Amino acid sequence: METKQILLDTLTFHGHKCWASTAGVRIGLAALQALGVERSGAKSLHAIIEIGDHHGAMCFGDGVQYTTGCTFGKGNIEKNNQGKLAVTLIDKANQKAVRVAYKPSLQKQIKESAFMQKRTAGIPPTQIPEAEQWELVNLIWDAPQDQIMTIGPVVDYPWSEPAEIVRFAVCDGCGELVAEPYLRVVNGKSLCRDCSGYAV
Template sequence: MESRQILEETLKFHGHICWASAIGARIGIVALRELGVERTGISEELHCIVEIGDNHGAQCFADGVQCATGCTFGKANIEKAGWGKLAITLIDKKKEQAVRVSYKPGRHKMVAESSFMKKRAAGISPDQIPQKEAWEMVNMLWEAPESEVLTVGEVVSYPYEDFGEVMGLMPCESCGEMVSKAYLRVVGDKHMCIPCSGYDR
């Protein structure tokens, strides 16, 4: 798949035209290139640490990373570091190598001053802003020289220990809903889901 096609697929998946999901896709593509691997369809090949946190702007970045790399929360081969940064470490589990790629502020002032971002700052929903303005903002980053918008680290050794997947679901003995075995909690002589058990986690 060509990079522009990956961008279009990313924005379709994300639901609106967005600079953060676009730069996430670009970072994912570059990380794959640096490791010499292709987008993964299974959890055994790649693992990604995405450095976003919670409840901050630009978390859309993670959708771009997922689309480009194939590392997804559903396959459990991506995790959040929780640092509020737009960066990833992509790990080739088989070769035990990794590379870190991050967004750098070379063009961020231009993005912040774009008509799209000014409207977003005024509280206008992304789907209410003309697509032409959204694409102008995305293209500022997508078409920029890589050195202006990305910091690409060296490929380094990264021993990876995979603890595997805990298989199987069982019904909670309180509410009856199915729950992964790893999330059952013992209360007296019953196995319960976390909400029914009263435990926090």
């Protein structure tokens, strides 16, 4: 399968092989397909991902970022902290969106797997035997689509966003590069927030 390379590339980026990042890949690809759009090279798409903080399976987020091109670096993804493995992908130009959610029908098998037994015992994923890592990746990768996800309807999604600030300047204090709106003028000097002592 041609898309298998996307999975391999994602796992390299992610750093280890796990079911949640694999679920993110499959759901990211399904969301693109549902909207009929390509991966967001610039910022044509925006994603609202429902993972939270400090919980298992947040790895889902890397699969979604890698496949959709909605990344925290570009700023076209946000978390809404529901603690769920789901994403709403928005096609900005056509003002359409789709929500795709992970369906937990394989959760018993995942929980009882050698990989998760070891994860629960506190063993880092990178120290779990390669074959046991692949077992769960393949479980999710090979599952029929409707077994592991619910694809919602494509709905209208009005979109507008502020213009991007492209101007930068060098702080007169520390000499570091700062986006212009973040500079503060103190005694005639342009300073970054840290150097200015201002809270905002």
